[in-house]
Amino acid sequence: MNETKEELPKDFGLLLPKIIASPPGPLSRDFITRLAATECPAITARRARRQHETGVNQDPIVWTHALGANIRDADGNIYVDLSAAFAVSGLGHRHPRVAQAAHSQVDRMIHAMGDVFPSDVKIEFSEKLAQIAPGDLQESILGLSGADAIGAALKTAAIHTGKSGVIAFWNGYHGLGHGALSVTAYRKSFREPFLSQLGRDVFHVPYPNPARPPFGLQGAAPETIRDAVLTHIRSMLSEPATGAEGIGAIIIEPILGRGGEVVPPEGFLQGLREIADEFSLVLIFDEIFTGFGRTGKTFACEWEGVLPDILCVGKALGGGFPLSAAIGRPHIMRSWGTSSGESVHTSTFLGNPLGCAMGLAFLEEFKEGDWANRAQKLGEMMYQDLSTLRSPSISDIRGRGAMLGVEFIKSDGSPDGARGLQICSELLAKGFICLPSGAWGHVLGLSPPFVLSEEQWKSFFHTLQNCIEKADLSR
Secondary structure: OOOOOOOOOOOOOOOOOEOOOOOOOHHHHHHHHHHHOOOOHHHHHHHHHHHHHHOOOOOOOOEEEEEEOEEEEOOOOEEEEOOHHHHOOOOOEOOHHHHHHHHHHHOOOOOOEOOOEOOHHHHHHHHHHHHHOOOOOOEEEEEOOHHHHHHHHHHHHHHHHOOOEEEEEOOOOOOOOHHHHHHOOOOHHHHHHHHHHOOOOEEEEOOOOOOOOOOOOOOOOHHHHHHHHHHHHHHHHHOOOOOOOOEEEEEEOOOEOOOOOEOOOOOHHHHHHHHHHHOOOEEEEEOOOOOOOOOOOOOHHHHOOOOOOEEEEOHHHHOOOOOEEEEEOHHHHHHHOOOOOOOOOOOOOOOOHHHHHHHHHHHHHHHHOOHHHHHHHHHHHHHHHHOOOOOOOEEEEEEEOOEEEEEEEOOOOOEOHHHHHHHHHHHHHOOEEOEEEOOOOOEEEEOOOOOOOHHHHHHHHHHHHHHHHHHHHOO
């Protein structure tokens, strides 16, 4: 490992792409060869399989530096990140305030003892989280990943209702830990090898996707799609012979993230709130992707003014440190009761001081910096440009705030996952980092850092136009 501190350009973070060696360059390829010798083939070898299937090089670039909206790889290439690294770096990579908090905390204490002997900074972080959470969502269970938060929420719902059953949605992505995987319905290949280990009381129902509606409702108005799904759920819960008597919770992403940046019809979340109240269910919103400004409001549920019983957050929360939380209403969270000694839900690194220090700095900066409004303005510029794209391969441009998706289709109208992957690969070669989303990988997902400059965006957009036009000519 090179221990020499390398000086970056003073404007690193705001630079346009600069490709020195066609990615992945020789140093990145060397790193990946070394990685393949020690990393499980489920992670590394899958790239070779996909390259064989698609003809597209799947070896990744290897990051060495990140700041603002820029990434530098092992070969010295400079990229503009349109993914915010899985929507984590909303404030930009290595935000100075968050980085300084990490340095200060490292000098003081790195590890404490979670729920047994918590650190002072964990308490300060939890208080700040309660202040920024909507409504009476006040009491949290902390974790290290989104899947941790989902698992904590599902456990809490079961404790509160005495019922382990859950309604979840098609194309929902809640994580891959066993608890979270039970409610995830992103791709069947993620679940099939583990079905015997997953919770059996999960009922997956259609997400009201206006672009690909369920129940044969193609071409129907959004409110018709909304009402059809709500009616289906209400029938499941009210009729005597549906097998749904053990349901105690509903879990949903207010906007599908990895499932394709899908915004449900207006009023759908309110309809779920009414159903949850009517049948005494715990309503869980997974805002791990959408939370903290991504959609132009602090939380996506604010667009409809709907308050869940438990709100799951993560990704951006730690400012780059793995940190998550399930934040619940007091009467729900207190169903756990008083500990009789050992906690029945905890972990060694719960409330890690370093993560909490970074999370606290993130929350303070987010609150003071008007970041949700900045994300909304960025998203408006992005959507305005994307709406001018003209291509027979594009069927939909959608999303909210700085969370947008471009859906690609084949000539017969079916999802074109190969096109999504091809566009992302070509963009990477030009110095732009994007990820495909949707169950078929047919959606170009855009969730950039909120510090993305207009110059960086315009450069990306013109490159995207060229890539789409080139792909259309070869169609």
